[in-house]
Amino acid sequence: MSHQPPTVASADTDRDTITAGEIKALLAKGDTARARERFEELVGSHQRRAARIAYHYLRDVAEVDEAVQDAFVKAFVHLPSFRQELPFVVWFTRIVINGCLDRLKAQNRRSRWMVPVFDSGESDRDLAERRPSAGPTPEEAVQARERREHLAAAIQRLPERQRTVLILGVFEGYTAREISEVTGVNESTVRVHQFRAIRALRKLIGGDRWLIERGADRTEASRT
Amino acid sequence: MIWNLFGNRRHLSDALLAEWSMGYSADTGVAEDGMTLPADAAEHLARCGHCQRRRDELVALLADVQTVARGDADAALTPQRLASQRQRITHRIAALVGSAAPARILRFPARLRSVPRSLGQHRWLPAAMAAGLVVGVFAGRMLDFTQGDEARPTAAVVATMDGDAFVSASRAVALRGAQGLLDDETILTEIDSTLATEYCEALDALDALTPRIQEVALAGR
Numbered sequence: 001m002s003h004q005p006p007t008v009a010s011a012d013t014d015r016d017t018i019t020a021g022e023i024k025a026l027l028a029k030g031d032t033a034r035a036r037e038r039f040e041e042l043v044g045s046h047q048r049r050a051a052r053i054a055y056h057y058l059r060d061v062a063e064v065d066e067a068v069q070d071a072f073v074k075a076f077v078h079l080p081s082f083r084q085e086l087p088f089v090v091w092f093t094r095i096v097i098n099g100c101l102d103r104l105k106a107q108n109r110r111s112r113w114m115v116p117v118f119d120s121g122e123s124d125r126d127l128a129e130r131r132p133s134a135g136p137t138p139e140e141a142v143q144a145r146e147r148r149e150h151l152a153a154a155i156q157r158l159p160e161r162q163r164t165v166l167i168l169g170v171f172e173g174y175t176a177r178e179i180s181e182v183t184g185v186n187e188s189t190v191r192v193h194q195f196r197a198i199r200a201l202r203k204l205i206g207g208d209r210w211l212i213e214r215g216a217d218r219t220e221a222s223r224t
Numbered sequence: 225m226i227w228n229l230f231g232n233r234r235h236l237s238d239a240l241l242a243e244w245s246m247g248y249s250a251d252t253g254v255a256e257d258g259m260t261l262p263a264d265a266a267e268h269l270a271r272c273g274h275c276q277r278r279r280d281e282l283v284a285l286l287a288d289v290q291t292v293a294r295g296d297a298d299a300a301l302t303p304q305r306l307a308s309q310r311q312r313i314t315h316r317i318a319a320l321v322g323s324a325a326p327a328r329i330l331r332f333p334a335r336l337r338s339v340p341r342s343l344g345q346h347r348w349l350p351a352a353m354a355a356g357l358v359v360g361v362f363a364g365r366m367l368d369f370t371q372g373d374e375a376r377p378t379a380a381v382v383a384t385m386d387g388d389a390f391v392s393a394s395r396a397v398a399l400r401g402a403q404g405l406l407d408d409e410t411i412l413t414e415i416d417s418t419l420a421t422e423y424c425e426a427l428d429a430l431d432a433l434t435p436r437i438q439e440v441a442l443a444g445r
Contacts, residue, residue, distance in 0.1 A: 032321040043313055047306060052297040061300050065309050072313045073320065148296040151289060170286055171293045195242045202285065 016045055020088040024079050039076055046089065047072075049172060050096045056167045057100035059152060067103055071096045090181045093174075097164060097182065154204035161185070162197035169194050236265055236275045245282045 019041055026035035050071060054064040075092050082091060155163055164183060168174040169190075176194065180187040269275050 036317055036321055039317065040314060043310060047310055047313075048301070051301045051306060051309070052294065055297040055300055056293065061305060064301070065305070065312075068309060069313050069316060073316050076317050076320070144292075147292055151292050152296065155293075171290055191243050192239075195239045198242045198282070198286070199238065201289065205289075 014087070016042055017084060017086075017088040020079065020082055020091075021084045024082055024084075027080055035079075036076075039072075039079075042075075042088065042092075043072055046092055049089075050092070053093065053096055053167060053172060054100050056152075056155065056171060057097070057163075058103060059156075063103060063107075067096070067099050071099050074099070086181060087178070090178055093168070093182045101160070150205060154201055157204060158197055158200055162193050162200060165190055165193040166197040166201065170198070235272065235278075236268060238278075240265060241275070241279050241282055245279060245286060 019038060023035045023038045023042075026032075026038065047068065050068050051064055054067040054071075055061070058064050058067060071092070074095050078095075082088070155166065158166060161183070165179055168179045168182065169176070174182070176187050176190045179185075179190045179194075183190070185193070269279065
């Protein structure tokens with residue numbers, strides 16, 4: 001049993017911060033073409049993480065597409081104001097999260113005026129009728145989907161700050177210090193939010209039942 | 225529910241365990257940022273099976289939640305979607321700095337192509353349709369004008385309802401008016417002249433209400 005999410009602070013992030021600084025210098029010189037080329041390196045190394053974070057917030061792939069695109073464009077436009085003492089990943093994550101929160105606010109505003117539309121995505125029936133291949137059985141697929149939805153619903157019910165701390169800390173492996181830099185909240189406050197988020201999540205998903213449903217080895221662990 | 229069963233005095237607090245469990249590795253015994261438990265807490269954890277279970281359970285829960293959440297996101301964000309997303313990012317930034325590929329300009333044709341023969345043979349068709357439309361509209365307006373005049377009752381016809389005595393006086397005028405041959409002034413003149421010869425009681429009340437020119441002139445002074 002080992003839970004060690006890869007932290008974002010690594011040699012890669014240091015390299016990205018340096019790259020961001022170089023792009024900033026290129027933009028200052030007016031070499032936008034070269035800056036654009038170099039920026040694609042940053043897109044390559046941060047796109048997946050940004051998309052995942054946005055997905056945890058928005059839960060809609062089309063919205064995620066827009067949010068991630070906007071975040072990268074905004075980052076490029078504001079690179080001249082980037083300070084290299086802050087890791088690029090922290091600065092960029094802040095842009096992603098702010099964009100997601102803005103979109104959520106806009107969604108809430110829209111939902112007050114619009115009739116909800118039923119999800120047209122894959123239904124339980126579709127999953128159950130899917131022909132088995134090398135992957136999980138239809139029953140397992142349905143159960144996995146229910147678990148994902150259960151977890152997603154629990155995350156959505158958390159207060160905004162706890163949700164951010166949980167997404168960054170537990171899902172994406174940001175340290176408390178990095179989360180503090182992203183959110184602008186004191187590091188010790190981040191730890192408090194983290195604890196509260198874990199406690200609330202455990203309650204919402206039914207921590208004991210969750211683990212029991214996951215497998216016999218954990219069932220044994222929870223019994224003893 | 226094992227959490228906080230015995231209170232924090234006898235066991236490690238939930239907060240400490242939760243904090244330590246973030247990024248905890250069973251192999252190294254070290255949590256995130258190289259954080260280690262305080263010596264007395266580590267000593268307690270080493271000999272307390274209850275706290276060890278709580279820690280293990282918490283670590284397992286966090287690992288599992290992370291797996292499920294990441295799996296969910298990865299299933300939704302397929303490599304194809306990410307590739308097309310990246311393409312759009314590149315394109316938007318290129319458009320922003322003005323180095324995007326220039327838009328394709330369609331050349332205006334140097335000389336107009338000749339009209340196909342099949343179309344030229346039927347050139348009279350639109351003209352005929354336009355002429356038909358004009359004739360139709362004109363005929364419709366004429367028909368409407370004629371019917372409208374017939375349907376609209378003249379003052380004389382309305383007046384026939386007020387008294388039988390008026391009928392004989394206005395019948396000729398009404399018939400002629402209905403044919404559109406007389407204007408209002410002529411009709412009124414004819415009614416006046418007819419009334420001068422034949423007394424009509426039915427119009428007395430109306431006559432009493434109508435101000436005389438002299439009365440109006442006197443009131444004006």
